Amino acid sequence: MPMNMPPVSPAPVEEYTDRRDRPLRDLDGPREMPITLALNDEAVATLLATPESLEPLAIGHAFTAGWITRRDQVADITVSRLRHGLRVRLGVPARLARQAARRAPCEASVSSCGACGALEEAEVMAGLTRLPPHPVLSGEALRQGLAALEARHCRGQHTALGLDARGEVMTQGQDIGRHNALDRVIGESLLNGTPPEAVLVSSRCSLELVQKTVRAHIPTLATLSLPSALAVEVARACELNLVCCHRGRSLELFSGRLS
Template sequence: MTPGPTHVARTVLPIRDGAPQTEREDMLAEEVPVALEYNGISHATVLATPADLADFARGFSLTEGIVRSPADIRGIEVIPRADGIVVQLEIAAACEMQLKARRRAMAGRTGCGLCGVETLDQVVRPVPPLGPRGAVSLAAIQAALGDLRAAQPLHQVTGATHAAGWADARGSLRCVREDVGRHNALDKLIGATLSEPREGAFAVVSSRASFEMVQKCVAAGIDTLVAVSAPTALAVRLAEEAGLLLVGFARGATASVYAHRARLDA
């Protein structure tokens, strides 16, 4: 379901070699406020591309620790409004109680300023380490990278979106999600692939690998993350601790392995 256009046309003035050119039409990616409500409780508002929002809600809820498993989500409704979109989720009572307790704790503490809402211990929250995992082949990674750009129709039109792809052990892309935000794209992918087998498969993203990207993958049981740009030091430390194979600067036949290199079958 797409509750609104993902891109719009605007007239722009191109400048080439310092000189104005003839005005032309350009396509711009949309980003709209998306509010997430859990059992009627308003929890978070993000700016996102208005597509695959049910997938986003599932992935966000799992990777942010609001629900413990997909079974804790009992229903999702996407409601367009004049000033944005509201995604209403019905979650298990135990998860609602945990969410209320978390919000009370946030209200009683001094915030660290990150996103204006969360404290330090809530940002770097613990995630259970991944169990023993098998190897991922370099050939599969290269195959997935080679197909990722062609699987980004919104980026091809606007040039303004990130993508997250799910590839099987052979490197065939099984699912791709796009969004103006790299975290949103990954949450959408996670939400769309919750029932996919994790063994031998991996995620590939068209962005850098921040700590949050690694954290989200580990929370979703994804044991390999391939990024086209660099990871951060905190992301590498979490990947090492959690057992995640982390590959950065993955472009064509070039890549750098930052964590759990023994799991790469080169």
């Protein structure tokens, strides 16, 4: 994608609270992990979810997805480790497992998580790469974007903005799902051939927002509230500038470059 914008000036150090060296275990944000749900030995879906109370999550998802119609159709539940996350196996009659496997490719989230619906954990991590070093947007430019985000707020929906180096809005996406709003910004950028310097999303930062931003080769992702530890870990590995804006009160840089 061509870059048709002036070079970004390095952000003054004092504009950001530097959290790039803060250990993942000390982060205050929400926890999330890829949780693969399997019926018998067949993976049916992978959710990005908090890794607590997994039995209720698995049973509830299986019921609302139509894999089961009664609790007593699940004979046993076992949890095991995977490379990045956890696998929850539900023991069910073979007939139900076959029916769910046939439906699995059609099961995709429409609001909460852009990765939910993937069959295997590896699909959740696919396509990630290390971005070229690039300084984060200046604090002044990012605050200009925050003002635009507040002005464009749409009740009941998330808003994503594509910003240029000065914090001016290039593209806008709104949707009930934060990942869908980001997809709209990325899609518009692909259509007009001009990628933004940064994307600003009116939500917390979870893994799928990092994934989408990295895949689009956008150097900076800023969100309104705290990132999950997994989002920070992947952002650091990919050299993505990841910023928490604390709803405009302060700016914290969790990964990337100041200059």
